[in-house]
Amino acid sequence: MKGDNAGRFNRTPGAPLRASAARVLHAVTGQGKSLDDALAFAEARNRFDARDSALLAAIVYGTLRNWRRLGVQAEAMMTRPLHEAPMVDALLRAGLFQMLDMRVPDHAVVSATAGAAQLLDAEWAAPLINALLRRAQREPEGLIVPEDAAVQHSWPDWLAARLRADWGEAAEALMASGNAQAPMTLRVNRRRMAASDYRARLQRTGQEARLLEGVPEALVLEQACEVEALPGFARGSVSVQDASAQLAAGLLDVHPGQRVLDACSAPGGKAAHILERCPDAELVALDSDRRRIRTVDATLQRVGLKATLAAADATDTARWWEGEPFDRILIDAPCSGTGVARRHPDIKWLRRESDITALAATQRALLDALWPLLAPGGRLVFATCSLLRAEGSELVRAFAEAQSVEDVTPDLPVGEREPVGWRIPAGGDWDGFYYAVLEHSPS
Template structure:
C-alpha cells in the first residue's frame, strides 16, 4: 500500500471516530474500541493521535473552519467538516509535512465517498496555510479556551484563582503514570533495574511518571502484575482509607479495578475485599486486572445505592466510594467529555452521589472510614455533596488529617474534603473526603 493510501485510511478512520462523538454522542473510548477492531495495529497510534488532538481543540478548529468556509456544509456532509478539522490539526500541531497533511486528507474524502469535496478540501487547507489561520487569536471565548461556555463559567465560579490552570491542563496531553507494587519492589529499584526514564513523586509511594509514554506490552513486569498504569492522583485513594489486612473492605464502584488492585496490594495476604459495580461489562475489567495482579476479591455486579439487593448484613470497616461523576478533572485524558456533558448532568450526578453515600453509610462499622472520591473539580459534586451529607448524618464526621504530610503540597483545602487540580505536578484532578463513623 502506498503511503498516500495508508495515510488517507487513517484520516478517514479518524473522521468516522470523531463524527461518532460529535454527531452521534458516542464516547471516544467506545468509538476507538470499535475502530481498533478494524484498523491495523501499526495505524492505530495515528488514528488515536488525530482523534484526541481534534477533540481537544474542537472549538478552535471549528472557529478556524468558519473563517475559511462561506457557509457551513449540509448536515449530511458534516464528516467533511470533521476531515477539514483533521487537516487543520495536522497542519498546526503535528510534524506531518504540509503536503502530506493536505494530500492524505483530500484522499480520505474519496474513501468516505465524498469525492466531490476533494477540490474544496484541497483549497481550504491551502488557504489555511497561506492565510496563517493558526496564528489568529479568536475573540470567541469557547474557541480561545477550547471548552463549552457553561463549563468555563463553572470553573470560574468554583475556582476564581485557578480556573485558567484547570483549562490549560485540560488542553494538555496527560502524562503516563505507573503504580509499582511496593510490596514486591520499591519504585526506585523498579525504575533503576528497568532503566526507566521517569520521575518518582514524593509522598506517593510507588508512583512513577514516564517521560515518554510506552505501550502497555512494553512495560517491564506488567504481565507479572508488578506494575499497573494509574494516574498518581488516583493512587492517593487506597492508602487514604488506612485499611489493614483482616478488615472488611468494600470498593463500591470498582470497575475497571484500578483502585481495587491497589487496595489489595496494600491489604496483603489477609485481604477481605468486596468489589461491586453496576456495569457487568466493566466488571470484567476488574476480574482481568485481579488475574494479572494475582489477587482475589469477591466481585459482584450490584447497585451501590441498593444494598438491600446484595449486602449480606456484615458491616464493613472501610468503604471506598469512587463515585460516578462528570469526570471534569480528567478532561485531558477524555477530551470528548467537553462535548458530551451537559450542564444539567451535574445536578443529576450530584443527586446520585448523595443517594449512594446515604445508602452505603449504614453498611459501615462504628469507627469505620468511608472515602468519597470523584475525578471532578466541580463543587456541586464534591464539597456540596459532603456538606449536605454531614448535615443530615449526626454520626458522621470528616477526618481532615492528611496522614501523609508530603501530599499536602498537592491539595487544595475545601470546606469539606480536599481537591487535587489537574496539572498539579502532572496529576489528574481528583476530590477526596474521608468520613468517619462516630461510635
C-alpha cells in the same frame, strides 16, 4: 492496509486513515458515541499497522481536544459553514489540527485530507478542502486565535462557566490543562519491590522514570510506552494508575483483618492497590455492570490477589449486603469525569449540564445507602474525578451536615482544602480529583 471504503480504491497515501479519523470524530461529536468505542470500531474495520494506529489516535485525540477552536478557525476561512456536512467538517478540522499542531508535512496533510473526502462520498468537498488547507499553509498568521478562553481551549460554554464559578482565576489554567498530554504514571506493587527498585529496573531497559513525592508507589515515566514493554507487568509487578487515583488507598488506611467495601470498583485499580498494601484485608468489590466486574477479576488475578466480587447496584443493599458492617468503605463515585478530560477529550462534548444534576443525585444516593453499613469508628472515603463542586464539596458538605459526620480529610501532596474534603486541580502529574474522608463516631 484495508481502507474504510472497500468498494473503491484511492491511491492517495494516508487518505484512508484520514477518512477513518473523520468517521471517528463524527461518531463522537455527531452521534454521541464514546471515543473509546469509536476508535475500537475503526480499528476493527481497518487493518492499520501499529504506526498508523498511533497516528489515527493522535489525530482524533488532538482534534477533539481542540475541537471548538479548530471550528472557529475553519469557519473564518469560509463564506458558508459546513453545518450540513458534519463528516466533511470533521475532516477539515482534523486537517487543520495536523497542519497547525502536529509535525506532519503540510503537503501530506493537504493531499491525504482532500483524498479522504472522496472516500467519504464527498467528492465535491475535495477541492474546497484542498483550497482551505493551502490557504492555511500560505497564511497561518491570518488564522483567528480566539480571545475567549472557552473557545481558545475548546470547552463548552456551560462547563467553562462552572469552572470559572468554582475555581475563579485558576479556571483558565484548568481549561488549558485539558488540552495537554497526560503523563503515564505507574503504581509499583509494594509486595514485589519498592518504587525506587523498579525505577532502577526500568533504567536497565533504557526507560527513565521519576519518583513522585507524597505518592510512595508512583513512578512517572518520561516517555509513555505500551504496557507490554513494562518489566513484570504481566506478573503484576506494576500497574498503570494516575497519581491522584493512587491516593485513595492511603486515605482508607486499611489494617489486617478489616472488612473493606469498594463500592464502584471497575476496572479494579483501586481494589488491587488496597490489597497490595494490605493483603490480609477482607475486600468486597462491587460494580453494577456484570461485564465491568469481570475487569476487576482480571485486574486482581494479574496482581495475584483475591476479593469477593459481585455485580450489584451498591445502593440496593438488600440484594447484596449480608448484614456485617464494613470497617472501611470506598465510594469512587460515577461522575462527569471533568478532571480527566485530557485523557478523555470526548467528555467535553458528550457531557450536558443536566448530567451534573443526575450524577450528583447518584452520588448522594450512594452516600445515603452506604453510610449505615459503616461500623462504629469506621472510615468512608468519597472520591470523584471531577473539577466541579456540585460533585465534590457542595455535595459532601450537605451529606455531612445532615448526618452530623466528621470530616477528617488530611492535607494531600497537591491541591487545596475545601469546606469539606480536598480538591486537586488537573495538570502536570495529577488528574483532577476530589476526596473526602469521613469517620463514623466510635459509639
